[in-house]
Amino acid sequence: MPINESDIEKIAQLAHLEITPEELQIFAPQITDIVAYVEQLNEIDTHGVAPALGGLTPAGEATDSTRPDEVRPSLGQRTALAEAPDAKAGHFRVPKILN
């Protein structure tokens, strides 16, 4: 199915990406090609086949990944904020959300 520029715009919106008009022109045919390629999966009869749920091996599935719910030391506020582009008074600051 061909994917046109307005489809790409819609997808970009969903993905929180701003796409320039030049990028639109490049991405639309490329993504159309890739989607056409992956559609070869339609040749395969998958009726009644259970979908894989992830990457785990049987031993991985059998591993008990729970642990006691105990309070343990964590990064702490100072470290957690250290790499923020804009932090103030122990918070992440962002531009206004509501107009």
Place this chain on the structure above:
Amino acid sequence: MPTESISAMIEEVRAGGLTARAAVTAAVNAAERLNDPLNAFLQIDRDGAVQRAAAIDENKSTTQPLRGVPIAVKDNLCVIGMQTSCGSKILGDYQAPYNATVIERLIQAGAIIIGKTNCDEFAMGSSNENSAFGPVKNPWDVTRVPGGSSGGSAAAVAAGIVPAALGSDTGGSVRQPASLCGVVGLKPTYGRNSRYGLVAFASSLDQVGIFTRSVGDAAMVLSVIAGRDQLDATTADVPVPNYTTDLTKEVKGLRLGFPRRLFGAGLDSEVRVAVESAMDAYRELGVEIVDVELPHAKYAIAVYYIIATAEASSNLARFDGVRYGFRAEEANELRSMYRRTRDEGFGPEVKRRIMLGTYVLSAGYYEAYYHKAQQVRTLLREDFRKAFESCDAIITPTAPTPAFAIGEKTDDPLAMYLNDIYTVTANLAGVPGMSVPCGLSAEGLPIGLQLLGPYWSEPTLFQLGDAYERARPFTVRPPIHA
């Protein structure tokens, strides 16, 4: 000149002929000197590395298995005190506040991390051309790609800068560059290594992998980093053997599966001849070659580019300019800040994959693409299960061609994706895979063979890889070498 082999280096350090400081200094010197042609490192931690090596020399009593061994680490694994850019402008010089578990284990074992290696942005690519910090060059021919995405780690080992490096392998990102650079590259079984501190790309496929000069060295490193980790729920509770113990065990009587149909169209004839010649070497060692079928392997790229992009679009949602990394300045409203940050911070391939992943997961398309791909993934896993009923491991080429020219495939993403045709199957099925050098093309470029085994069969892969290395030693070194 840095020592190429971990085992030789450790012997020298133990015997007192080599200090950790001298070994690490030689590696750092080589990394700095060769970074102009290669662009393999994004950060070289000279002072820190030499200091840590000196501390190792002070402490005489230790029995650490990787004592004083300099190691390079792909820039998507967190190391305290160094940057973790993932080859992306959106993280830039981000400093992680904790070590990845595999890094913690290397440090406990006495290894010295000397720096962070260049890679395709967020590990998305097969040529290293998607790094925001310029492509890595192949030490065998600097006009060619080193493969990707862990190209910097592959080049650093190939050029003799370090005897070992870590990478990550989501669809072949360790094995394919290992093949193109003429070194050993291992992707362990899914769940063998912790991914805590590995920046996530596609979580059901990602696995930390190892580059070394020899199979034995890869076994030494895996013995250190493998095992269950409370901080990564996907690590499996499966005992970690000492992988070096059975390394040299005779391979006579083992059965190697030959998926004949994968040796057809699209495979470079020199690569085919080299891998078939390796099969002859195995026959001479008493290994039985048996035909196997992987009927769904030809669909693996299609399945991979649905599942990997879907997972990537979710994983990369965290890069929004709020908690870390780059934020676009001029936006005065939250939503436009997100969108501009991501537009300016991500490169074209990452955007392409986020959009593709968003598309295949979006309402109305989820069943047709994502659900279907997960069903075919089940069929592919079944293919491997059945194939391994009649053999101990499977042999294929690692990559369809030797290293291609920089710029050759950048305009055609689909052609680039087809480089991973032999490697993505292992990630989709969760099985381990290893690339071992098996010759040079007429143009003098390395060719690699790939061994794939059942879950947890790393000892068999090492045994087969080591036997091949001894039968057909790969001793040529690239023109750019420490």
